[in-house]
Amino acid sequence: MSKKDLQNLSNPDINELLSRGIEKIYPNQEFFKKNLEERKITLYFGIDPTGPTLHLGHMISLKKLRDFQLLGHKIILLIGDFTATIGDPSGKENTRKMLTTQEVLDNAKLYKEQASKFISFEGSNKAEIEYNSKWLSKMTFKDIIELSSQMTVDQMLKRDMFEKRMENNEPIYIHEFLYPLMQGYDSVALNVDAEIGGNDQTFNMLVGRDLMKSLNNKEKFVIAVKLLVDPTGKKMGKTEGNMITFKDTNYEMYGKVMSWTDGMIVEGFEICTDVSLDELENIKKELKEGKNPKELKMRLAREIISLFYNDEEVEQAEKNFTETFSDGGLPKDLSEVDVSKDSLLSDILVAQKIVDSKSEFRRLIDQGAVRDAETGEKITDPFYKIEEDRVFKIGARRFIKIKVK
């Protein structure tokens, strides 16, 4: 936790825990609740360490995990290091580059650190961290065949992703069937009572439930949390651009939240923040009454950032945003480069990866998208040379400060 000490959080309300931001609980909510009240359970959340940062999608599950931890249940963070090293060539020939063991371990280390913003790896009921290579890498072909025999092809094909591919006459590879099995086997190996994960993982989590039943003769609960999506256009995650990661700066987070569509406001409050349910109702009401959604979105941004940063940093982010975008000022975190006198602006921007190519730069010039950020003067010369320190704004949100050496 960034601000509050875990210990100081009040005990979460179990009904809220099991309904807010929850897509569905398998087999059902009541049964699960009964179990939670009668005993302490073990539940886990699995992540494949494919990149160096966790993002908001992970946070939703982690926040839930935190609540379970606070209620005294045992939680496990499972790092899918094995699955991540295998790589998933589901696309075409764009074989997703396999991660090396080292990369995976590095990522995993970062994950623990990032996850500790929400769950605690210390204290009496500390969260455990596990790696699925521990059991998956040891499986023999025989083990795998036995595991595969637990599931029929038809059951696999029920997965809508596969269904769609069948419809579109797209290939499905055998190993893609093995993925849910591997993930499902994690549950068996950990012998947990429950698993939590994004709604997109429901199928895999349910495979684990089936395997658990047949192999360990045990009921495994599955908690599918809602995904953060725009109800109308599926803007989120798709473009990645506005997916908030744990490593984003407070400025970046603010801008990303503000770029969400209005339709995501209510859901954003519901699943990403700690505002009370009463307040949530109030927010819905305000929206309906015609309050400027911008105000609410700004609040949403503050709420989300406050999960990662302190109050002062939240304020800074908002101030920066207002000044930069609403009032046309300069962002606080603008990047700087030193160049020699008479360097071509086009060369600098390409080198700084602010534009992809000189051709793109030219187009931007033609479109009047390149301007002096302070005076607003448009740069119209494609061969503009840097003569003095100057700040440029390219399009709506690209900025660069160029200094002459």
Place this chain on the structure above:
RNA sequence: GCGUAGGUGGCGGAGCGGUCAAUCGCAACAGACUGUAAAUCUGUCGCCCUAUGGGCUACGAAGGUUCAAAUCCUUCCCUACGCACCA
């Protein structure tokens, strides 16, 4: 293994010898508008060149035919579907 239909830009999907850097839709980017958005409208959308022009690289891969190929031929690779095979 046989047969059929296919493999085109980030994705979907046209084109089937020159006028193709490739219609169109989505995504993206820019401009206008706005609430920073969304929606809408307009424009852009391979790379390079001081350019209303020129060059280069691209249409699964490699060769070939042709003045000229994404488009024709050959071989190979890959996918789907049907048939056959089925320990």
